[in-house]
Amino acid sequence: MDSNICVIADVTADPENADQLGSILRKFAEICRTEPGCLSYDVFRSVEQAERFVSIETYVDAGAFAAHRDSEHFRKVGAGELLPLVVSRNVRTFTGSEPVPPTS
């Protein structure tokens, strides 16, 4: 990972909007993966709280993450379509993962 940025974006919808949020997150992920600085963008749904989703994103560097947040699709889909369905949100960013020894 080194200078890569890893983002964990945790979002929760009202239960009645959860499936719709999942669909838009999936569409948003497909668009974000086309960004030149985006290495991965994966969307997961909680197995215990169906209204909760997490996006795990990696970018080549901080500039690529800034470009993501400054993109047209972030404004149009992220802020325009996703955020109105989100009732709580927590975004964490990390740099430099550390190796974990394999489990024997």
Place this chain on the structure above:
Amino acid sequence: MDSNICVIADVTADPENADQLGSILRKFAEICRTEPGCLSYDVFRSVEQAERFVSIETYVDAGAFAAHRDSEHFRKVGAGELLPLVVSRNVRTFTGSEPVPPTS
């Protein structure tokens, strides 16, 4: 977060074992949450690849993460029940999240 450890553990099963892996991951999460040094342990399933899961875990410090990996339930459930169903696995650990400015 500061000195907290954040773990992203990405695991994939064969499609025919995916539901079973999800059930065991859910059980494992419940046990792990009782560890004194575990702050959170959440399991999510990919919205695009149903055989892929991710656990997002936070521990108070590196010692708490080491205690997790040295626990009886890690050996018994993690290594004994989960790993046999896992065909690929990627564990990343991070320290110190960085703040992300809110989206306007």
